[in-house]
Amino acid sequence: MRLLPGSAAAIDLLFVVLPDTLLLDLAGPAEAFRLANQALQRRGHDALFRLRYIGPLPQVASSVGLTLANIEPLPAQLAGPSWVVLLGRPGDAMQGLRRQRAWLTTRDWLSRTLWPQLAVPGAPHRLLTVCVGALLAADAGLIGTRRCTTHHELLDELAALAPQAQVLANRVFVEDGPLLSSAGITAGIDLALHCIAQHAGDALAATVAQVMVVHGRRHAQDPQRSPLLAFRDHLHPAVHRVQEAVCERPGDPWSAEALSGIAHVTSRQLTRLFREHTGLTPRAYVEHVRVALAQQALRRGASGLQAADLAGFSSDRQWRRAKARHGGSPAHRDVA
Secondary structure, rough: OOOOOOOOOOOEEEEEEEOOOHHHHHHHHHHHHHHHHHHHHHHOOOOOEEEEEEEOOEEEEOOOOOOEOOEOOOHHHHHEEEEEEEEOOOOHHHHHOOOOHHHHHHHHHHHHHHHHHOOOOOOOOOOEEOOOHHHHHHHOOOOOEOOOOOOOOHHHHHHOOOOEEEEEOOOOEEEEEEEEOOOOHHHHEEEEOOOHHHHHHHHHHHHHHHOOOOOOOOOOHHHHHHHHHHHOOOOOOHHHHHHHHHHOOOOOOOHHHHHHHHOOOOHHHHHHHHHHHHHHOOOHHHHHHHHHHHHHHHOOOOOHHHHOOOOOOOHHHHHHHHHHOOOOOOOOOOOO
């Protein structure tokens, strides 16, 4: 069950591929979005992300020597909602900043084509950067005074290229308006999961993270983790199956038998597994998800009765009791 208003629009994901593109910066996020499409199609929904690869050259050698071919030309305009993804490259800071012809051509395209469309208030476009990609965005004048980050070895160079920007260190990723920048390499996967969650819901992002065997990487300065992603940093498939089913259908009458049927284990064994891997009982997890969904609905303007209904509670009173037991926030404790 998604609480996002309306149906999500399909997005053109435009990965800008330059010579020596760091292959993991490309493949990691691309796989996350592909897996999101796969999960949606298995549930009978349309794919939400169209993966495209653009650049000034029709083929280039990647960071590991593998040739990447069939690269589309840089488009003259963005036909529909588009997320442009700028990727990293290997080497030290000076190598990363080396302005080759492909870099200059892309910089010009970013300034002339992307920036005017990105700057329109309410435009559906975004700019995502991974590692050195933030330096290219800064070189093209697309960062301005926004908050941003990059790989820790390139922070000084980013600050020099974007002197008015708020360059943040020790961050996995930073979001400021249409600009989303990440630290590099595996942080690009974190950024992709964040975007999937925003566009298509936390449950889908959690499903993709499980398939990719990605654990939560959050620190004190990072964006707060969604309540629906809590208790998911484990690898047990039976517990994950139950969590996915509950997040998708929180209003179902989740009896102990129904939950154990999803997990393909006995009720007693499922309780033991949940305690071991999440610190909660299965019943407490169901209640945690429902409370989180109701609170999200309230923040989006729903009434108490509407929020309770959307989250799967039988009444506003049942929701208020559940919220009181959880203290209004997720906690590693049992709710018997």
